[in-house]
Amino acid sequence: MQMGIDVGYGQVKGVSEKGKKVIFPSLVAPLTKGPLENDMKHKVFIQCSSVSMRESAVGDGARYSKLIQQLSGQEKPTEAHDILLLTAIALLAEDTKEPISLGVGLPLAYYAAQKDQLKQRLSCMAGKVSVDGSLQHQVSFSRVEVFPQGTGAIAASGIDYSSSGRIGLIDIGTYTTDFVLLEIENGRKSFIPDGCGSREIGAYQLFESLDKAFQAKAGMPLPIREYSRTLDNALQQKPLCFDGKEIHLHKTLEYAMEELTDSVMSQVRAVWGDWARFLDYTILAGGGSVVLHDRLKNKLSNPVMAKDPVFANAWGYLEYVKAS
Ligand SMILES: Nc1ncnc2c1ncn2[C@@H]1O[C@H](COP(=O)(O)OP(=O)(O)OP(=O)(O)O)[C@@H](O)[C@H]1O
Ligand SMILES: [Mg+2]
Known part of the structure; x- marks a missing residue:
């Protein structure tokens, strides 16, 4: 399945070839157990080598935690980045079991320095993700491409x-x-x-x-x-x-x-x-x-x-x- 995901400093935006769209704030926190945990959007369970925080609150669900993490700095923190990316993938993929062809981006200022490393890291990534109580989704990539941020918007502008x-x-x-x-x-x-x-x-x-x-x-x-x-x-x-x-x-x-x-x-x-x-x-x-x-x-x-x-x-x- 093909997807384009923009892990922004403020919001994660994702779209799939089937036309599905997801958007949520780029916020991550450890999951707080309690009577309301099942109402939380999104409650995420991840098994993946780059992620040590197995159960997390992501997006709006992380807002109310005192341990909230935002994306900041020139290099987005790997763990928070991967939790956000895997959450978007699981929401877009629904029950598809196909490997994923993924397009992501980097700001132009960091593109040359970080693109190969990001592509290599994501290409080798495999993990299991469950979002909001869904069945565990086995994520693996058949292809990962990294593009300069902004050029994506030109491609989608509809200009002839x-x-x-x-x-x-x-x-x-x-x-x-x-x-x-x-x-x-x-x-x-x-x-x-x-x-x-x-x-x-x-x-x-x-x-x-x-x-x-x-x-x-x-x-x-x-x-x-x-x-x-x-x-x-x-x-x-x-x-x-x-x-x-x-x-x-x-x-x-x-x-x-x-x-x-x-x-x-x-x-x-x-x-x-x-x-x-x-x-x-x-x-x-x-x-x-x-x-x-x-x-x-x-x-x-x-x-x-x-x-x-x-x-x-x-x-x-x-x-x-x-x-x-
Ligand atoms: N539809 C909207 N109406 C009003 N404000 C919006 C809307 N969408 C986003 N914003 C505001 O614009 C800001 C930028 O949104 P955007 O998703 O483009 O940032 P980003 O891609 O996460 O950031 P960056 O490009 O720096 O990584 C958000 O922080 C939000 O407050
Ligand atoms: Mg952006």
């Missing part, structure tokens, strides 16, 4: 490659923003190396601003588990209830979105220079683009939102695996 032109892509994630420049001549694609790169900016800056403003009003840091709910509330101009009082954060968010937009645009100028002005399309992908779209659209040449912006890389990895 039969003609000629120049395309830019900006993928705004949680911790990383990837830039890709691509030239197409008579259907042949070539990446412009100087116009491709990653910067460590993303939606996390919004969470940091919300956290600071919350701390100033509430006298304690905003717990990680509350980040995405706080962002959603602030986007809808809804207050957060804390100690029976309402805390309004939408003005803070507006300001933080302006700052993040300026920061993305200054990186666009740094990475693309005046190429940014000679583009037939600028494709926007990643969850950060969903949030910043209205602000970015007037600052870019012919901006187009990717078809399914949050899943764009995962769809692209799947397309590449199908074609290779």
Whole structure:
């Protein structure tokens, strides 16, 4: 079975050749036993050499643990990465017993240094996974391909490659923003190396601003588990209830979105220079683009939102695996 999985710093996104999609926050914690453990999404049991934590809470189910682990740092911690990946595979595979052809990605900045190691490590991986009480799924790979993050979103953008032109892509994630420049001549694609790169900016800056403003009003840091709910509330101009009082954060968010937009645009100028002005399309992908779209659209040449912006890389990895 063919799958494309994007293990992002903020969320895991996966798609299968059958069109099934899964998404969950990139959070892992040891499983807390108790009367509610069977309601937890996701309760995961893994037997695999790279994973010592056999029973874990993954995604939303990990939010309430004090021992929550996020993905952070340039190299994603192997154990947490593999738990997230195997959870996505088990959710996508359902009861399929076929070996898996998997497409995954790495941020462009780390691609050259880490791609061979990641491919080799995943290719040799085999294990048993059960999610939310499902039957144990025996995972093994017939093929693993690693692609540069961002290029996946271009493949899935729906843009017609039969003609000629120049395309830019900006993928705004949680911790990383990837830039890709691509030239197409008579259907042949070539990446412009100087116009491709990653910067460590993303939606996390919004969470940091919300956290600071919350701390100033509430006298304690905003717990990680509350980040995405706080962002959603602030986007809808809804207050957060804390100690029976309402805390309004939408003005803070507006300001933080302006700052993040300026920061993305200054990186666009740094990475693309005046190429940014000679583009037939600028494709926007990643969850950060969903949030910043209205602000970015007037600052870019012919901006187009990717078809399914949050899943764009995962769809692209799947397309590449199908074609290779
Ligand atoms: N549909 C949406 N509406 C609003 N916000 C969203 C949406 N999807 C994602 N986000 C926000 O955008 C952020 C970035 O999402 P995305 O899935 O692109 O990041 P990621 O791929 O996990 O991060 P990275 O690319 O840095 O590894 C998320 O942290 C989330 O808060
Ligand atoms: Mg991403």
